Amino acid sequence: MVQKIGSQYKEILNQYMQRQSEQNLYVGQNFSRQLISENTAPEDVISMHKAAMQELYEEMPETVWHSFDFLIEMMINYGLALQERQSLLQRQEELRMEMDLAANVQETLLKTKMPALEGLDIGLLSVPLRKMNGDYIYFISDDNGHAGIAVADVIGKGLPAALCMSMVKFGMDSLNDSLAFPREVLSTINRIVEKSVDDFMFVSMFYGRYEAETSILTYGSAGHEPAVLYRAEAGEFEELTVKGLLLGVSTMATYEEKEVKLEKNDMVIMMTDGVTEGRTAEGFIGREVINELILRKKDESAQVIVQYVYDELVRMQNAELSDDFTLVIYKKV
């Protein structure tokens, strides 16, 4: 095999030495591709060149042959670098496959069921920036018209954020109470997160408890982007601000809660900072822009509205979002 390649090389070299045409050069280029695909080390190529030259031009001075030996020595480290590159490529491919698997597991793990509530239309969209999503929506509901929603965002992106999110899910699962109030839910999850994460990792979370019978939403926030209330009658937006520290900073944190009664066509817009932190060439995309987008579609279903807001924001930022994007709308019908 080696011998065959060697004689092929000698032939190509000989052709070129006789006539330095484009055609001969092209044959050489193709041959080098073949050598690369067979993982031939650079020093072996030079050895082959030396051997071919010795056969073709015996009369060359000794110094030329010595120079080839020296060059072969010089190239050995290049060969090692090449090997390293190949094993890195292989490793990268393995990692990519592992990430794909992890993303699938995450999707299954964090799956949540949207509740069906009398008089409430829900729209939601959560799009990860990379494979793994650092945003999370969790629903819990019962048959008596109670539903809780948690909208959470891990500071940080990718794999670490996704792992941290599983912890929030298990916290919520172990609470397993659709009647629980935000204060209680946020305190519980805070204790879990505080115990388990690094100093620079935090979770922000909005929690809303809805009662279909009274149309009352009780809400609390752990350092999360405030939800927005749209009052249909007045045609106005207001931020639902409520005090509360990020989860995972201090076990001493306490959480305030407030409530709001929804009237027909009112909307509560819950989101992560991937929605509000958008930037275009001209500057930041403000809340007013988002409100304006919502107004344009206010008579549509909640799902149509969230999709429209997403599509428009993607368009404004030339399809380059810089964070995970999560938007949920509750619309009283």
Place this chain on the structure above:
Amino acid sequence: MNIQVDLQESDKVLKGHISGEIDAHTAPVLREKLEPYQNIESLNAELNLSEVNYMDSTGLGVFVAFYKSVNSQGGHLKLSGLSARLKRLFDITGLGDIMDIESAGKGGN
């Protein structure tokens, strides 16, 4: 995407000036620069952020981690010169209530 971090420490007093953008790309730079000071006992640190024109939640994470380690060593961290946008970020996250922060122009934006 750029950040500039100037830090000067003498006799347990750290004065810092940060300018540029603090996001997922630059936050690791900031974290690395702050790291040597986080275990100094009773450190009195003041970081001026008046020339930070953008910061996202990753940047916030760096400051909170630094705040926690300085605090646990009996020290104090103050962040000054916060723009209205940065101030809002600290307020929303509830960090404004536990950390010592000061807006740029008091009484105006």
